[in-house]
Amino acid sequence: MARVFLINPSMDVSSGFGEYHKLMEPMPCIGLAYLASSCQKAGHEVFVLDNFVDNKTFEDIAESVKSFEADVVGISMLTPTASSTEALGCFIKEKLPSVKVVFGNLHASLFAKDLINNGACDAVVHGEGEIVFPKLVEALVNNGNVSKVHGITYKRGDEIVSTEMCEPINDLDTLPYPAWDLFPWRAYTFLPFVTVAKPCLAIMGSRGCPFRCKFCALGYMGNLVRKRSPESIANEIEWLVKKFGIRHVGFVDPIFPLDKKHAIATCRAIRAKNISENWWWTCETRVDIIDKEICREMKLARCKRILFGIESGVNEILAGIGKQYNTDDVRRGVAAAKAAGLEISAFFMLGLPGETKETAEQTIDFALSLDIDFAKFAITIPLPGSELYDDLVKQGKMLEKEWKKFTTFNPRPDSLPYVPNGMTGEELLRLHRLANLKFYLRLKIIFRHLFLIRSIGMKSMFNGAMLILKQLLKDGK
Numbered sequence: 001m002a003r004v005f006l007i008n009p010s011m012d013v014s015s016g017f018g019e020y021h022k023l024m025e026p027m028p029c030i031g032l033a034y035l036a037s038s039c040q041k042a043g044h045e046v047f048v049l050d051n052f053v054d055n056k057t058f059e060d061i062a063e064s065v066k067s068f069e070a071d072v073v074g075i076s077m078l079t080p081t082a083s084s085t086e087a088l089g090c091f092i093k094e095k096l097p098s099v100k101v102v103f104g105n106l107h108a109s110l111f112a113k114d115l116i117n118n119g120a121c122d123a124v125v126h127g128e129g130e131i132v133f134p135k136l137v138e139a140l141v142n143n144g145n146v147s148k149v150h151g152i153t154y155k156r157g158d159e160i161v162s163t164e165m166c167e168p169i170n171d172l173d174t175l176p177y178p179a180w181d182l183f184p185w186r187a188y189t190f191l192p193f194v195t196v197a198k199p200c201l202a203i204m205g206s207r208g209c210p211f212r213c214k215f216c217a218l219g220y221m222g223n224l225v226r227k228r229s230p231e232s233i234a235n236e237i238e239w240l241v242k243k244f245g246i247r248h249v250g251f252v253d254p255i256f257p258l259d260k261k262h263a264i265a266t267c268r269a270i271r272a273k274n275i276s277e278n279w280w281w282t283c284e285t286r287v288d289i290i291d292k293e294i295c296r297e298m299k300l301a302r303c304k305r306i307l308f309g310i311e312s313g314v315n316e317i318l319a320g321i322g323k324q325y326n327t328d329d330v331r332r333g334v335a336a337a338k339a340a341g342l343e344i345s346a347f348f349m350l351g352l353p354g355e356t357k358e359t360a361e362q363t364i365d366f367a368l369s370l371d372i373d374f375a376k377f378a379i380t381i382p383l384p385g386s387e388l389y390d391d392l393v394k395q396g397k398m399l400e401k402e403w404k405k406f407t408t409f410n411p412r413p414d415s416l417p418y419v420p421n422g423m424t425g426e427e428l429l430r431l432h433r434l435a436n437l438k439f440y441l442r443l444k445i446i447f448r449h450l451f452l453i454r455s456i457g458m459k460s461m462f463n464g465a466m467l468i469l470k471q472l473l474k475d476g477k
Helices: 013-023 030-041 058-068 079-095 106-110 112-117 129-141 230-244 260-272 292-300 315-320 327-339 357-369 387-394 425-440 443-453 458-476
Strands: 003-008 045-050 072-076 100-104 123-125 152-156 159-162 200-203 248-251 280-285 303-311 343-350 374-379
Touching: 003 030, 003 058, 030 045, 030 072, 030 129, 045 058, 058 079, 072 079, 072 129, 079 100, 079 106, 100 106, 100 129, 106 112, 106 123, 112 123, 112 152, 112 159, 123 129, 200 230, 230 248, 230 260, 260 292, 292 303, 292 327, 303 327, 315 357, 327 343, 343 357, 343 425, 357 374, 357 425, 374 425, 425 443
Parallel strands: 003 045, 003 072, 072 100, 100 123, 200 248, 248 280, 280 303, 303 343, 343 374
Antiparallel strands: 123 152, 152 159
16 A cells, blocks of 8 residues: 555636736646545555645745655646746655656646656656556556556656556446545635536546547547446535535536437436435536536426537638637527527637737627627637647647646736737737626626526626626736
């Protein structure tokens, strides 16, 4: 048995998100929760630090690792937190040289050799970590043969070695439930346009995505689609509601549901549980997957809000990023969800390749024309692992490896990682503010949020109102 210390690292939200930082709150980190339960299943002792909640200094983190007498520290690494996470790994290795540091998640997989060469970690886990990481822990602690662990990169002498990739987990039902009891789950929420009630926690219904949107980096982690059985999903929802008192279960799948048969079967399995009625669920899917029947079944199964990644209101731009649907499909999908009584959040990206001031304004006008309840407008950030990022790096159009700038609410116009030809960072930010103002300062939207939806807490509503007021004054100068 080993002692494993898992960390969800924090980031400087005020620097990374600027005027939007007060809307950023800790969210359920389900990947780390699955890793924790998988380590427990393998017989390891586990401690979890969610530093987005605790906000400890490097010194305090190292002291906690020492107090726990950890053998291995596992740290999740995403692009916006990559620089600070690398620094944390270096700090722990310097202060506690006997402790092994392992990184995981998408960004770590992409830059594994650099991270190991820079002394930030001893190994990187690639792909799904639930099988790989516990085996790596066992090998590291008991002087086992690390080279026999599939799906890792590590240093052997002066050489950086990557082992053969581990086979994907085909039966997701065999995974233990996430170990939420090790996390400060009562502090979690989702973003304001997602959250419908508190407390809330996340659930995974599937892995993989059959689509190839050029801006998405998830394909790097594997495109093989696997779905949990409807019964397994329903059982976990019941467990979340009954054990933790969860009132909002949020699906974190890139697309859920993925098809009509699984959608309807899952909804009926949830309904068959007869779970008490003081809870709801949300999910994100594509406008060209759902129809009136699916939406009706989702509503009956207590789906409250559906999220659509619409991205653009211009067909040429949609085609350019590989969305495989057009604005007519968007209107049909939105109409189907609205007819079933579902609330709708829609995501839009400003500054995609080919974007101009005119096309951005078309997207804003398109968002205003849809009967949706929330709109999240984000500036395009090509993330490592995506086709878009690779293409732009080859073309010399990216601020490569300045990771703290890779947030969709980057507040500084001169430091955006990517700006389309013919546009400026300042113009993009102005269009972003314009989109928020035009969407949320409409009487019907104000009325809807004050008297009908009423899911945004007073704190978030106040912060949102102050943000819009600041943007209004800024554009009025």
